[in-house]
Amino acid sequence: MTVDRRTGEIAHRMFPALAELLRKGDLLVLNDTKVIRGRLRARKETGAAVEIFLLSPLGARSPEGEAWEALARPSKRLREGMEFRVGEELGATLLRRLGGGRWEVRLSARGSVSEAVDRAGEIPLPPYIRRKAGDPLLAVDAERYQTVYAAQSGSVAAPTAGLHFDGEFLSRIRRAGVSTAEVTLAIGYGTFQTIRTGEMEGHEIHPEEYRLGAETADAVAAARDRGGRVVAVGTTSVRTLETCAGPDGRVVPSGGTTRLFITPGYRFRAVDALLTNFHLPRSSLLALTMAFGGVELIREAYRQAVAKRYRFFSYGDAMFIH
Secondary structure, three states: OEOOOOOOOOOOOOOHHHHHHHHOOEEEEOOOOEEOOOEEEEEEOOEEEEEEEEEEOOOOOOOOOEEEEEEEEEEHOOOOOOOOOOOOOOEEEEEEEOOEEEEEEEEOOOHHHHHHHHHHHHOOOOOOOOOOOOOOHHHHHHHHHOOOOOOEEEEEOOHHHHHHHOOHHHHHHHHHHEEEEEEEEEOOOHHHHOOOOOHHHHHOOOOOEEEEEEHHHHHHHHHHHHHOEEEEEOOHHHHHHOEEEEOOOOOOOOEEOOOOOOOOOOOOOOOOOOEEEEOOOHHHHHHHHHHHHHHHHHHHHHHHHHHOOOOOOOOOEEEEEE
């Protein structure tokens, strides 16, 4: 779907038409984050199964291992101090409850914890994609649930707008004079939490690590100088660019954590066009999309998307707002 903010026109095309909608001189900004193999199938000494879903690291490493924030289930049956094995080389200990089904978990291994997680863990697919342990499709999922340009490990979910691209398509648009640049935002569990407060302004996004390097900042400046647009692929690229943006639309190289929550009324400084998937109601992702495209225009776009049976969720269809 394409949405023209200036005219209000909504049109329906196949994804390869994006190459015709991009212009020579545009800059396509991609989030090169990579999904960690953070779904751990653990077992108690009794043999009972427990699932641990890694969310984000907590603090520095110690000789005892690495502390992580994680979801664990069945949570009601778990107690602080419980120990589990994940395969042959990785151990997990529940240190303390953090609320909402979340735990502080210590991971330990004979060697590198991260390497042990890569070997023992699975890609944390969305819950509506169901796979049993040993399913041969898990190997296929591990490849498909990553963008072709994924490089920086740290996310619990894929930046799904980027899943539409393959190497050939990226090469095609580059040959047509569209530049590309990368940012990194490690997508956390909080990005997908439902907005439960009465007012959007009361909702908080958990901090997520980001990085925007000097090369990308230079690419944004060059696009501005030549009159090209900065086209963000996904809401995570938007949040990274806007976190680093100055009033002149250029960005400053930086890294750290961001809690930027974009809602209608926000004044965008760095982003001129957005490629994004379709999002669920009461989500921060939909709030950002409405802020960028305009509330009523995006509502009409979603009405048409439902009527025409567009696909939502991670492997769903895309919307280009320009």
